[in-house]
Amino acid sequence: MKISKPRGTRDFLPEDTALRRHVESIMRQVVTHWGYHEIITPTFEHLDLFTLKSGEGIIGEIYKFTDKGNRDLSLRPELTAPVMRMYVNEMQARPLPLKLFYFENCFRYERPQKGRFREFWQFGVEVIGSKSPHADAEVIALAEQILESVGIKGDIHVGHLGIIRHILRELEGEKQNKIMRFVDKKDDKGLDEYLEAINAPIELREQIFELVSISGENAISKAKEIVGDLPELESFEKLLNLLDAYGVNYSVDFGIARGLDYYTGMVFEIYAEGLGAQNQVCGGGAYQLIHLFGGGDVPSTGFGIGFDRIMEICKLQPKPIQEVVVVATDDTRSEAIDIASQLRQHVPVYLDIMERNFRNQLSHANNMKADYVVIVGKKEVEAGKITLKEMSSGEQGLVTLEEALELIKR
RNA sequence: GCCGGGGUAGGGUAGCGGUUAUCCUGUAGCCCUGUGGAGGCUACGAUCCGAGUUCGAUUCUCGGUCCCGGCCCCA
Known part of the structure; x- marks a missing residue:
C-alpha cells in the first residue's frame, strides 16, 4: 500500500531544500548582524500555553493530543507564546532587552491553499523588555531589511491600537472586540450597521470612520484632530520619525486591528504581491503577554514572517553545488577511495558505489552534470598523479592532486 | 466549516464503455571491459482508494482521499 503525505504537508526535494536553506541563511545573517540570538523551543507544548494566550477558540485549529501520561499537549501553532514561556521559565534574570529570533515549523489544522499549509515555517523575532518606540522601530526596520535581503519589496502598514482603543474606551470589551474585527476587515458597511445596532453615539461613529480613513502625510496631526x-x-509619532530615520517606507493605517487583547500598542503588517488571497508575509506588534505565564509586566515587541510565502515569491537561485566525480577502474578502486578522501577535505566528491564500469561511471558523471571528473586509473596511480577532466570542454590533463584542486576551486 | 476545478509509470501526457493502456522523458544495462554527451536495442514502471451501474469501467454514478484555486479564519 502506498502511503501519501498528510494533507497540508510538503516534501522538499534536494533542489527545494537547497533553495530554502539558502534563503534561510540570508535571513539568518541579517538578524544576526542586528544582534539577535537564535533560540529553539519544543515542537510541542502544553495545550494550556496556547489557550491561555489566545483563548479556547483556537482549539479548533490546533493539533492537540494526549500523551501516555494523560497530558494535554499541542503541536505549536505559533512561536510567540513558547518564546514568552521560555523567557519566564529561564531568562528572567538576564539583562534587558533580550533580542531573540527563531526559525521553526508550526502546525495549524486549516484548509490548505496557496501560501497556507498545515505545517509551515515561521521566521520571527521577539524583543523583550523595552516599551520604547525605539524597539518598535527597530523591529519594523529589521523586518523590512530581512525581506529586502531576499529580494522582496513589501508594502508596510503601521498602526497603533492605543488610539482606537481610546475612542472605544467607554464601550464594554465584547463590543470593542467586535468593532475591531470589522475595522480589521475594512468592512465599513458591516461596521456601520453594527454601530447602529448597538446604538453607539454619533460622535464615536464619526471618530472611528475618520481615524480609519487617515492615510498619507500628516497622519499624526489628523489623528490629533480626532482624539486630541x-x-x-506622541509615542506613535516618535515611532514614525524613527522609521524615517531608518529609511523605512511605510503607510500609516489605524485600521490594523488584532483579535487579541494582549496587543497593546504598535501593530504592523507587510503585504507582498503574487500570493493571491494569502498576501500577508509578515505581521507583528507590541504586546504584553508575559504576565499571563507568571512573569512580570514585561513589554515586548516582535514579528513573524511566513517563510513559505517568502519562498513562494522569492526569485533567488541557490548557488549550485558542484560535485567532483572520481572515476576509477576495477583495479584502482582502493586508490580512488584514497584520492576521494583527500579531495573531500576541500570539495564535495562523488564516488561510484554501483560498481559501474569505467565508461558508465563517466556517463553517469555526465548525467549528474558534474563539472569535473577526476580519473584514477592504472596510468595515474603509476605516475602518482590524477587526470582532471573538465566535462563541458572535454579537456583533460595529468596533474597532481594540488594542481587539480587549484583548477577546480577556481 | 463552505464553494469550484482536478488526480493515468518517478516527471509530462494520449485514450473517454471492450486497447497488449499511447507517446515523450527518466532510471538500469547492452551495443562500446581507460573516456561521457548522439543513435539503436533490452529491462523497469501507471489508471488515487472504495462502492455502484454494466456482460464488461481508466472512461458513467456516488462516497472517501489528496492536489489546485477561492470564501471563512488567520494567534
Whole structure:
C-alpha cells in the first residue's frame, strides 16, 4: 500500500531544500548582524500555553493530543507564546532587552491553499523588555531589511491600537472586540450597521470612520484632530520619525486591528504581491503577554514572517553545488577511495558505489552534470598523479592532486 | 466549516464503455571491459482508494482521499 503525505504537508526535494536553506541563511545573517540570538523551543507544548494566550477558540485549529501520561499537549501553532514561556521559565534574570529570533515549523489544522499549509515555517523575532518606540522601530526596520535581503519589496502598514482603543474606551470589551474585527476587515458597511445596532453615539461613529480613513502625510496631526493629545499618539509619532530615520517606507493605517487583547500598542503588517488571497508575509506588534505565564509586566515587541510565502515569491537561485566525480577502474578502486578522501577535505566528491564500469561511471558523471571528473586509473596511480577532466570542454590533463584542486576551486 | 476545478509509470501526457493502456522523458544495462554527451536495442514502471451501474469501467454514478484555486479564519 502506498502511503501519501498528510494533507497540508510538503516534501522538499534536494533542489527545494537547497533553495530554502539558502534563503534561510540570508535571513539568518541579517538578524544576526542586528544582534539577535537564535533560540529553539519544543515542537510541542502544553495545550494550556496556547489557550491561555489566545483563548479556547483556537482549539479548533490546533493539533492537540494526549500523551501516555494523560497530558494535554499541542503541536505549536505559533512561536510567540513558547518564546514568552521560555523567557519566564529561564531568562528572567538576564539583562534587558533580550533580542531573540527563531526559525521553526508550526502546525495549524486549516484548509490548505496557496501560501497556507498545515505545517509551515515561521521566521520571527521577539524583543523583550523595552516599551520604547525605539524597539518598535527597530523591529519594523529589521523586518523590512530581512525581506529586502531576499529580494522582496513589501508594502508596510503601521498602526497603533492605543488610539482606537481610546475612542472605544467607554464601550464594554465584547463590543470593542467586535468593532475591531470589522475595522480589521475594512468592512465599513458591516461596521456601520453594527454601530447602529448597538446604538453607539454619533460622535464615536464619526471618530472611528475618520481615524480609519487617515492615510498619507500628516497622519499624526489628523489623528490629533480626532482624539486630541494622547500619550499613545506622541509615542506613535516618535515611532514614525524613527522609521524615517531608518529609511523605512511605510503607510500609516489605524485600521490594523488584532483579535487579541494582549496587543497593546504598535501593530504592523507587510503585504507582498503574487500570493493571491494569502498576501500577508509578515505581521507583528507590541504586546504584553508575559504576565499571563507568571512573569512580570514585561513589554515586548516582535514579528513573524511566513517563510513559505517568502519562498513562494522569492526569485533567488541557490548557488549550485558542484560535485567532483572520481572515476576509477576495477583495479584502482582502493586508490580512488584514497584520492576521494583527500579531495573531500576541500570539495564535495562523488564516488561510484554501483560498481559501474569505467565508461558508465563517466556517463553517469555526465548525467549528474558534474563539472569535473577526476580519473584514477592504472596510468595515474603509476605516475602518482590524477587526470582532471573538465566535462563541458572535454579537456583533460595529468596533474597532481594540488594542481587539480587549484583548477577546480577556481 | 463552505464553494469550484482536478488526480493515468518517478516527471509530462494520449485514450473517454471492450486497447497488449499511447507517446515523450527518466532510471538500469547492452551495443562500446581507460573516456561521457548522439543513435539503436533490452529491462523497469501507471489508471488515487472504495462502492455502484454494466456482460464488461481508466472512461458513467456516488462516497472517501489528496492536489489546485477561492470564501471563512488567520494567534
